[in-house]
Amino acid sequence: MNTVIAWLMQYPMTLTIELLLVHIMAGLYLRIWFKPTKKKGTGKRKSVTAPLGVKQSSSNPVSWIFVGIVLCFLIVGSAVFYLIATKSPIEGQRVDTERIEMRIKVDLKNLVTELSQQKETRYFNISPAPNHQMVREIKGDYFYVDLLDPITKQTILFPAGEYTFNGSNKNFIQALSRFQNEVMNLAMQGGARIFIRGKADKPTFSPLTYSDQACGAESLSKIWYYPKAENSEYYYKNQFTRKYLPTAYSNSNSTAFWSEIVEFLHIAKKYDNTDLPELRSRFIQCQYKKLFPNVQTYLLEGNVADEVDDKLRNATLILFIPNSEP
Numbered sequence: 001m002n003t004v005i006a007w008l009m010q011y012p013m014t015l016t017i018e019l020l021l022v023h024i025m026a027g028l029y030l031r032i033w034f035k036p037t038k039k040k041g042t043g044k045r046k047s048v049t050a051p052l053g054v055k056q057s058s059s060n061p062v063s064w065i066f067v068g069i070v071l072c073f074l075i076v077g078s079a080v081f082y083l084i085a086t087k088s089p090i091e092g093q094r095v096d097t098e099r100i101e102m103r104i105k106v107d108l109k110n111l112v113t114e115l116s117q118q119k120e121t122r123y124f125n126i127s128p129a130p131n132h133q134m135v136r137e138i139k140g141d142y143f144y145v146d147l148l149d150p151i152t153k154q155t156i157l158f159p160a161g162e163y164t165f166n167g168s169n170k171n172f173i174q175a176l177s178r179f180q181n182e183v184m185n186l187a188m189q190g191g192a193r194i195f196i197r198g199k200a201d202k203p204t205f206s207p208l209t210y211s212d213q214a215c216g217a218e219s220l221s222k223i224w225y226y227p228k229a230e231n232s233e234y235y236y237k238n239q240f241t242r243k244y245l246p247t248a249y250s251n252s253n254s255t256a257f258w259s260e261i262v263e264f265l266h267i268a269k270k271y272d273n274t275d276l277p278e279l280r281s282r283f284i285q286c287q288y289k290k291l292f293p294n295v296q297t298y299l300l301e302g303n304v305a306d307e308v309d310d311k312l313r314n315a316t317l318i319l320f321i322p323n324s325e326p
Contacts, residue, residue: 108190111183112321115143122150123178126319134318135195135226135300137260142195145317147175158313161205163271163279164213173291179317180292187321194295195226195318196284198277198302201309207270215286221267223282225299226258258300277302280315 119126129142146155149171156172158165165172184192213220265278281299288297305312 104189107186108321111186112141115183115319116141119183121148121178121182122153123148123175124183126183129318131257133257134320135258135260136229138320140320140322143319143321145179145319146314147172147179147317150174155311155314157310158276158280158315160201160203160310160313161208161273161276163276163283169287172287176288176291180295183319184292184295187319188295190321192319192321194288194297195300195320196281196288196297196315197300197318198279198281198284198315199312200273200276200280200302200304201312202273202305202307204273207272210267210269210271212267213286215282216289218286220279220282220286223265223267223278223299224262225265225278225281225301226260227263227301229257229259263301274304277304277315280313284315284317 115126116128118128125146125148127144129144131142133139134142148154149156151171156165156175184194210221265275267275267279271279278299278301281302285297285299288295300318302315
């Protein structure tokens with residue numbers, strides 16, 4: 001029944017014609033059912049009910065005027081109903097939905113174009129990643145996002161050997177909030193998500209005691225991440241082909257990629273320099289989740305550099321926007 005009503009609401013002219021025919025038939029039925037007669041002994045007319053099929057007088061003006069008034073009323077009512085039906089909520093919602101979807105597609109396309117040309121602000125810098133499939137089987141546009149200290153305009157870093165930054169947490173929250181409001185809110189309408197990749201520089205140290213922290217109902221020490229793909233392969237992609245080449249054919253400009261199979265890491269009692277990339281990315285993920293619980297964030301296996309450089313003591317956000325083209 002609901003399906004029939006919805007269909008009729010989408011085609012109001014059909015419904016109007018059907019109702020009009022019903023009204024005309026009802027009027028004719030009333031014309032036949034009510035028989036005007038004369039009361040004996042008086043010159044006055046009185047309407048009484050006559051059985052169906054009794055022959056009626058075709059020259060009774062009062063009866064025809066009544067039928068005419070009823071028909072005019074029904075025609076006007078049908079016209080009003082038609083005007084209302086053509087502005088039915090079902091039709092209006094469908095049109096509004098199509099307009100919103102079209103606007104979102106246009107806005108996302110403009111956003112990708114803008115970010116592809118790099119976007120630099122006081123709170124964050126965004127630059128395009130050369131690989132359109134950094135995580136295997138997850139294809140789209142990837143962008144590196146560096147969160148900045150709004151005063152120094154430098155990337156927010158971790159202290160050496162540490163995986164939290166309580167001292168600069170205020171700057172981090174401010175920078176992340178601006179990125180979320182200015183970029184991510186729109187990108188999420190197209191299915192965007194955030195990957196986080198932790199880093200560490202070369203200095204090594206003896207294993208330190210790990211002090212676990214809570215991340216909502218979870219533990220910071222429980223880390224799920226996408227591992228790096230086989231070291232023997234590098235991924236190259238252009239507009240037409242895909243190629244997997246051995247390391248011997250790679251060069252310094254090659255872009256590594258990650259497997260779509262998630263692995264689990266649990267930091268127990270001790271941690272060292274090799275654990276810092278994952279601990280740092282997990283800390284950023286936790287902060288992001290506290291501030292914006294509706295944002296999907298995923299971790300990529302991090303990297304420990306072969307050099308000493310405090311600028312590598314951070315975690316980079318990687319914005320992923322799926323391809324909207326079929």
